[in-house]
Amino acid sequence: MEVTYKKCNTVDVLVVGAGPAGLMGAYALAKAGVCVRIIEKRATRVAVGHADGIQPRTMEVLKSYGLLDRVMKEGNELRTAAFYNPNPNKPGEIQLSERAPFFKPNMPGLRYDFGVTLHQGAIEQIFLDGMQDMDLQVDRSTIPIAIEVTIKNVDSSETEVVHAKYVVGADGAHSWIRRNLQIPVDESSTPYVWGVVDLVPETDFPDFRNWAGIRSDSGSCLIIPRERDMIRIYVQLEGQNAIDATKEAADGSKVKMGPEWILDVARKTLYPFTVVPKSFEWSSIYTIAQGVAFRYSVHDRVFIAGDACHTHSPKAGQGMNASINDTYNLAWKLVWVLRGWSNRTLLKTYEFERRQYALDLISFDKKLAKLISEKTHNESNVDGAMRTAYMSMIQKSTEFSSGIGVHYLPSDIVNIKNQGLASGIVIGKRMPPGTVVRLLDFCPIHIHDLLPSDTRFKIFVFAGNASSSAQLMRLQQLAAKIDTLRSLLGLDIVPGNSSQSGLDVLTILSTKLELALFNELPLMLRSHWSKVYVDHVDTNIHGTDHIQVYQNCDVEVDGTLVVVRPDGYVGAIATIDDFEHIKHYFSSFLETLK
Amino acid sequence: MEVTYKKCNTVDVLVVGAGPAGLMGAYALAKAGVCVRIIEKRATRVAVGHADGIQPRTMEVLKSYGLLDRVMKEGNELRTAAFYNPNPNKPGEIQLSERAPFFKPNMPGLRYDFGVTLHQGAIEQIFLDGMQDMDLQVDRSTIPIAIEVTIKNVDSSETEVVHAKYVVGADGAHSWIRRNLQIPVDESSTPYVWGVVDLVPETDFPDFRNWAGIRSDSGSCLIIPRERDMIRIYVQLEGQNAIDATKEAADGSKVKMGPEWILDVARKTLYPFTVVPKSFEWSSIYTIAQGVAFRYSVHDRVFIAGDACHTHSPKAGQGMNASINDTYNLAWKLVWVLRGWSNRTLLKTYEFERRQYALDLISFDKKLAKLISEKTHNESNVDGAMRTAYMSMIQKSTEFSSGIGVHYLPSDIVNIKNQGLASGIVIGKRMPPGTVVRLLDFCPIHIHDLLPSDTRFKIFVFAGNASSSAQLMRLQQLAAKIDTLRSLLGLDIVPGNSSQSGLDVLTILSTKLELALFNELPLMLRSHWSKVYVDHVDTNIHGTDHIQVYQNCDVEVDGTLVVVRPDGYVGAIATIDDFEHIKHYFSSFLETLK
Incomplete structure (x- = not known):
């Protein structure tokens, strides 16, 4: 199809970054008739891997834009969690302890009583297609180089100055916008090192189409079913593996710890069940860092959103949801100010509402990461098995993990009288x-x-x-x-x-x-x-x-x-x-x- | 968008006519990988008016192709019937007698317990878009002129010979294919003359978003809600009106009986309620003919489908459903024969199954048309009011009117043993x-x-x-x-x-x-x-x-x-x-x- 999209260098909003947060923002603004430009460093969209969990509240948001049908069609419904632990009668083997639903069926307060997994790139494509209908495209291979704002094509090295009333920095965990604005992040790293691999399996493991948490004598892993017969395996790396992986992750080489290597570690945990890969799609090694940016905005003119604001572990499947809901919260406020209806104090509620949410998310994530990673007995985990503490935490936190519990505190736009x-x-x-x-x-x-x-x-x-x-x-x-x-x-x-x-x-x-x-x-x-x-x-x-x-x-x-x-x-x-x-x-x- | 569609003059199936029957057939065949060509006399698709009712079984069929979401999004759900009759206390006025659901809620056996109204052109567009994805387009302004088969562009007068293994004549009530094959129709006309008008109303009639059957001292009319705030009004023409309308319909002039005139007749029936048109979209005058073609095929090489096979009143909202289900029945059989899997006797079941259905439809339609049109008291209509007999017939015939009751008789592909x-x-x-x-x-x-x-x-x-x-x-x-x-x-x-x-x-x-x-x-x-x-x-x-x-x-x-x-x-x-x-x-x- 012929590209009819015309680039403007005077816009209402410049969005930096075309991941879920940036695309949600640009899509929402364009849909409201706002003149937007969106730029992205990468030359192409994420095709594989990365975030994949979509929670019930995010499904409601996508539904409110008419985008949920496609997500449901392409994605994989996730309803049930299964827990495996060491088989006391057969040392070295695991066995099923129990299964439970993520969300109680027909639970009052939930419109959708299940989650969906679909890789980030597919979600991005849904926003991109919606934007294309509104004649908006992402300027790729393009980065901001000064906040005045001058932007540059990294391939051609041509530069261009964009005049924007507002800037949204949705440019990821290493956000250029955030660093340029010198916004600090209260970040702490954890001692846990994980590998993740996406593959299509041939397996006799019974719960490979459910969310499965497995703790064996040789380590922990998680299995999460995905679209197109794929599964994702998260595996905790311990001892020498962890040391090697940390080193390899640090120097950026990916010689040793490719998908086969990560799967091999998981295989030990999954014994006696076997997994043979039909195809690999993606893999990565990471350590968990957890933190929230101190501010979300400078002068309510430049904002940051998504991973630029918060980092945490991927296990709870919250990352993409938090990001989408950041710019979903910001977009309508920008629209109301840009239309001249609202004064700019409205924009202050963005940081007020979304930063508190991020703090809650980190606190949730810390508990969860610890529970999954630790094997030691403690008061919330009396038998050392995964199920007890994990399920009790999940069930207690349905409101939070589904996203429906988000509760914005009193402000100009939340008046709790009556x-x-x-x-x-x-x-x-x-x-x-x-x-x-x-x-x-x-x-x-x-x-x-x-x-x-x-x-x-x-x-x-x-x-x-x-x-x-x-x-x-x-x-x-x-x-x-x-x-x-x-x-x-x-x-x-x-x-x-x-x-x-x-x-x-x-x-x-x-x-x-x-x-x-x-x-x-x-x-x-x-x-x-x-x-x-x-x-x-x-x-x-x-x-x-x-x-x-x-x-x-x-x-x-x-x-x-x-x-x-x-x-x-x-x-x-x-x-x-x-x-x-x-x-x-x-x-x-x-x-x-x- | 650039047209990449290439016309072949050697195809497996030539479909004549791009109404609902023809498009369903061409779409189904193309989706199965069959080489199809589809031609249509009209230069453009039907933009307004014509058929508009989609019954539960047709919804199931559309769902099985992944097309129902769009129909639901564009169409209007129809759940409830309301009946109005003369107000005994206020001569000349009507009043609500009762309301009832078309289909019992959560009725076992029904996947969808409601119908949808959406004009024929919108349904056609859904098939057209699906065909476009498969690189198939309708050759418009094109008619068959001999069954060998030579086709001609009526604008340019260029002719072209198309070699096809099978021909599907879905070319409407006046089917050229049917006449060329000399297939007779057992058709009888009824004494009833009706006008129909599509409009967006300003009205105080309480049931203009429900199906409403109205019988007043000045005549009968039906109101059917449609997509985009539209309603359709069917009005029975009587006395001099009927004589004038028949004459006008016969000589093709549309001088007198335009939408305003038809609405004026309806207004008398609807008194004391008022209807002011915001805009008119379509109108027509017709007499009801009822009949079924004697055969549906010649040598199982040339088939007829849709209106070419059966004509009846539009009141039951069955026409488009009958047509779509004709070619839906035929398409997979052609596919199996064309792939060399099945022998050609399979094709005989098309006429066997669909002609019996059409006969049942006509018999249903005869009862219904009589009930709506007649005012006289009779045993099934004891008080002369519309509700009693009509609702009892509708409720008795839920299986038929929803389409789920279609019951194909024993044949090679229906073996009733066990x-x-x-x-x-x-x-x-x-x-x-x-x-x-x-x-x-x-x-x-x-x-x-x-x-x-x-x-x-x-x-x-x-x-x-x-x-x-x-x-x-x-x-x-x-x-x-x-x-x-x-x-x-x-x-x-x-x-x-x-x-x-x-x-x-x-x-x-x-x-x-x-x-x-x-x-x-x-x-x-x-x-x-x-x-x-x-x-x-x-x-x-x-x-x-x-x-x-x-x-x-x-x-x-x-x-x-x-x-x-x-x-x-x-x-x-x-x-x-x-x-x-x-x-x-x-x-x-x-x-x-x-």
Whole structure:
């Protein structure tokens, strides 16, 4: 296909780095109509290896952009963990101890009760294809050489100055942007040395299509199934192996410790099971370092994101998720500032929210890395076997490892007043999952599907029982106030046209389906036929397995407003009579309401 | 994009007509690696109007090609029917009588318990895009002029002779192929005249996003919601209107009865509700003719399909479904004959199976058209209101209207012996839905997703409890016999490479998940890690709402073989010791087994 992409040297945002963090950012900004340029040092995208785990919350984010179907089609579902430990009756052999699900099936609060593995390059390609549709391409073999910002093609040595209002440094663990800005990292290395190899196996190991944690007398390894019949094996290197590997990793040579060598170490751990490689795809040796950058931004003009901000072990499968969610958090804020809607203080919440998350991640990772690597008995690991402590930690931390537990602390965009009006809808966390019935066509619709990543704030009007005339009167008053806010904000409400609109209003009635009357609602609450929902099912039409949202989330039935941010996190709650509180919420970061 | 498509004048199959039937056929054949050419009289595809209903079985077929996601994304879900009748208290006005689901929610036997509306052109575009990926395009403005076959570009008047082994005439109700072959149609016209208009409405009619059947003192109309906020209104024309419309339709003029005029007629029926058009998209006037062609083929070399075979009213939303399923039925048979695997008698089953279906469709349609059009009281319509008879007919005929009830009669490829071994898996009907758990990664998988339209026969080995050594022995014997069949057939089993393979073997154990041992099964039953399933759930991992397939389908747990045809219909059943019966089944149409 002919490249029609035109490079601009005056842009709104320059993204440095085209890994998952950079691509998520550039994709999200371009989709919102922002003029973006994205540059990348490497000449081609990552074809094999690297990160591969996609957690449930990241699946929700990808779904909100319409990208999840492809991930599901190309990736591998991961549901079950299996634990192997030394067989007490057969020295030198391992045996299955137990199996358990990563996430409890149909666990309330989870929309997806499983994870997906798919290599980083495939995820990158999905963003790249989406960007291509918006006529945006990555300038490859291109690096920043000064923060003014001048960029250079490393092949041709031609230089070019790019004028950008904002810069996002998503340029990896050795971030040039971070070093140039002299942002220190609070990093500590661990004593653990690991090898990793991706291969297609011929094997009699029973759990090679489940996540498998194996501890034998000769060491530890992890097996993680991947797309296209591949598996990844992580193997802990000990004794002389660890010393050799550390040396080899340090001087960059890869003479001895190639994929065959790493697999040989794993084979000892896996005995009596055998693994014969049909093909190798990738391998690497690494030591685990753990740390978080001290700052995420300089003057709220240059930001860092992804591995540039945080390094940790790959075992928990969190890396790509953390990176994607960094720029997902940043992108809509940049959009709101660039459109002139919000003042620049909004951008401060990026570091505030994402750095705390990274600190939590490192603390989680430290416990996990230690558990996997250590063999000694201790109080959380009484029998020295892998399962006990690991599973108990995983099960305790489902909220964290799935990503749904991310809880942003109070700020301009997280106002925790009125939490009691809907105790199941936690302010600062993402909107919980649930299903409501669309009034006009009786279709059950997932609440998350009402929250596309279109850069709009959504106001859910939990309107209660709108068949009473008193309640209708209150809704009329509310509608007038929302209308005024819309005028004040200078925002337009055009369904499906995200670049023209900053607000969406969705109504959820507690009225019985057969009593709910669309046409009696104020126009503002039914700007389109698809905007009105009922939290009630006709069992004749919908079956009986519906969980009611009002009840499940403990929503005040008298009438409650819930403001959801463009990234799906709950920002504020008020009664329908207290729209002043909602105005107050918006006024803390909106230019036009100051 | 540059057109790289190269026209061949020597092809395996020439498809005449690029409507839903022709495109389904060309797409299916091209996907199987067959050399196809497809020509179409019209210069461009249908952009608006025409057929729009997609029934559950057609959704299954589209899913089996990976095309359903896009249909769901672009189309409109249709779940609920609403019925309006004269308001006895307010003469001249209508009122809601009742609402009901088209298909009972979670009805056993239905994978999809709703329909989708999406205009024919959008469906065609999905096939066209899929064909483009396979470097196949429609030759437009091109008609056949002799059955030798010479084709001509109607714009340039250039002619070209195409040599084809087979011809599929999917060239519509006025089929040139059908007339050229002098195939008569047993057609009768009805007294009913209807107008149809597609528009985006501004309306206070409460059910404009549901299917709505309305009978008022001034006439009948139907409202069907469509994609992109559109609705379709069918309105029955009576008295002078009907006379005028018939005349106007006959002389082809469209002066008087445009969209505004049709809408005006509907407005009288809809009173007191109002409809203001925001935009019109399409309109038409028609009388209903009903009939089926006497033959579907000449010498099993030239076939007709779709509207060329059957005409009926559009009200039941069956037309596009019938057409797509005609060529879906034909395509794999042509593939098997063209590959030299099957003898040509296989092609006789196309007319045998699809003509009977068309006769059933016409009989269904006659009852339905009468019910909708007639106002008089009769025994099935005691109160003269629309709901009673209509809903009772719809509900009685869910199997038919959803498409899942299609039941092909005994033939070379439908052998009804041994039905008793699995009474819930009806020989001649499509494989029923159900979920099994993939042994090696514990993922719940829908049985239909094991039946992609890859032109392969699938043998389901319901292997029973494989943890007993006696049963394992029987499975070893079975495996050896399947292996022999494979050699005899000259078929290769290459996963994911459909053009090289005619057979797939899938094993479903009744063994408890934790006792099922993959590696002990014969290699033939586990040619790939994804081929072995368990009909048992670990409630800890999978929750509790699983319906067991053995029990639900009454499958003999001692060991049962089920042969499913490439189009998803069940062909034969045997015990695992009676592989002779399966060989006999294949020998009736396979060249190599004769």
